[in-house]
Amino acid sequence: MRQADTAARPARERILDTAFRLFYARGPRGVGVDTVIADSGVAKATLYKHFPRKDDLVLAYLDTVDQTWFGQLRAAARDAGDDPRAQLVGMFDALANAARREGYHGCAFINTAAESETGSEVHARTVEHKRVVRAWVTDLARRAGAVDPDLLSRQLTMLIDGGLAVGVLDADPTAPDAAKAAARALIDASCPR
């Protein structure tokens, strides 16, 4: 019976799901390994078998968030049509969707970076995430014909980060709209037609 459960949802998955939920809500440092164990219904030895150090679990958590969030960004851009300029604007729908989500608590990467030591593996992973996203936005800006794609992508990611970051303070549903409007103005000003 229990075996059937674990076949349906292997221990590793249950651990990751639980870690995702708890880490995002309280921050990795605010959640003890014992809590993850209790909530995921897994034995301590099992957790430490899959993730030898807690940091390994945190890294896996960040990878999950990276895939999810980056996927949502790309999906929002794709849904905006074929025009790269429209895609840059559409990207901001991912922010609006995130802000509306139950339990929204800002940017997992900024929140985690804030409590991780600079230079640590965890910290490096957060930096890497932002680098990848920015490279993608820069490419989009280039295809949109921006005069300075690097500058535009920096401005747009800064808007997204700002919109996300304040989510940890107050989940204001109008913030994404303001960000989107600002993005539109910046894109129009940077991409001569």
Add this chain to the structure above:
Amino acid sequence: MRQADTAARPARERILDTAFRLFYARGPRGVGVDTVIADSGVAKATLYKHFPRKDDLVLAYLDTVDQTWFGQLRAAARDAGDDPRAQLVGMFDALANAARREGYHGCAFINTAAESETGSEVHARTVEHKRVVRAWVTDLARRAGAVDPDLLSRQLTMLIDGGLAVGVLDADPTAPDAAKAAARALIDASCPR
């Protein structure tokens, strides 16, 4: 002799200075009370006399940051001259100065909010700070003749927050310039002349 020292720098001040330095660098939760005590050369009883709970010290820390940062924002705006529109742009110099500072580690409020429980006294203080700053920017936007002062102030504070927040990941000195340029574009678009 020691008494002379404490007369020159009373215990409360030394505690606050040390807490400011450590809390900003590692986050309040990443610094034990014992570390503050050791670094400030104060007795445990003295610390707990001035700050009965650790959270009281964290609140005092946030108040210090609030005064400092808000002061820098207003000073940067003032230094930009009398035109409210120029003041809105000039405000971003405070961001550039902060990013250049040794030990720059992003926004103390976002970082602290990320690790404090939603609804706690500490969390409420971070929200309050952002509210006060935004009210000030909104007023400035109104005097600058913005069509929608509330929208513009939301966009500008989002840019500042984004620029500040990513500071916890990577202290990129060009980010503030990009933010300032974006602010200029948004202000020009929002304030008909």
Add this chain to the structure above:
DNA sequence: AAGCTAGCAGACAGGTCTGTCTATGCCAAG
């Protein structure tokens, strides 16, 4: 001179944290 205030030094209790280890149960493959 005596008392008061402010501060220093550090032991201590009670809790939480990570990570290790032992003992046990169950299933499937050989």
Add this chain to the structure above:
DNA sequence: CTTGGCATAGACAGACCTGTCTGCTAGCTT
């Protein structure tokens, strides 16, 4: 049927955390 692999349950060590408490020192005031 037995053996190996994977899971559970939970004790345990050692570190660190907050907050309390006792004793002591030094200067200022009365």
